[in-house]
Amino acid sequence: MQIENDLATEVIGAAIVVHKVLGPGLLESAYKECLYYELLKKGLYVEKEKPLPLIYEEIKLDCGYRLDLLVENKLILEIKAVEGLNDIHLAQVLTYLKVSGCKLGLLMNFNVLKVKDGIRRIIKT
Numbered sequence: 001m002q003i004e005n006d007l008a009t010e011v012i013g014a015a016i017v018v019h020k021v022l023g024p025g026l027l028e029s030a031y032k033e034c035l036y037y038e039l040l041k042k043g044l045y046v047e048k049e050k051p052l053p054l055i056y057e058e059i060k061l062d063c064g065y066r067l068d069l070l071v072e073n074k075l076i077l078e079i080k081a082v083e084g085l086n087d088i089h090l091a092q093v094l095t096y097l098k099v100s101g102c103k104l105g106l107l108m109n110f111n112v113l114k115v116k117d118g119i120r121r122i123i124k125t
Contacts, residue, residue, distance in 0.1 A: 004104040014038035019115035076105035097124040
């Protein structure tokens with residue numbers, strides 16, 4: 001879990017940079033693209049809109065689920081630009097963790113005055 005925690009620290013730092021430049025009030029897609037760019041500049045392996053198939057018993061369903069960003073195949077980032085995070089956003093990340101096998105996710109809402117107030121760490125137990 002230490003690797004995931006170190007990645008999360010780097011990601012949060014990059015998110016702070018993006019938020020300082022852009023501020024709140026833009027579309028989710030703008031924050032996702034800029035954060036993707038910042039993480040690539042750090043030399044991290046990042047996949048954007050990574051397909052996430054759903055396995056149900058012995059069948060694989062390509063349902064169109066996509067991870068906003070997947071960092072180093074270990075850390076899921078779910079990007080939001082909403083008035084406030086709610087339980088369904090948390091449930092979404094928990095489900096992504098379960099289906100993907102990842103241990104840690106960050107739910108990041110950029111529509112806040114201070115981006116650190118919009119970040120929730122979610123750990124698969």
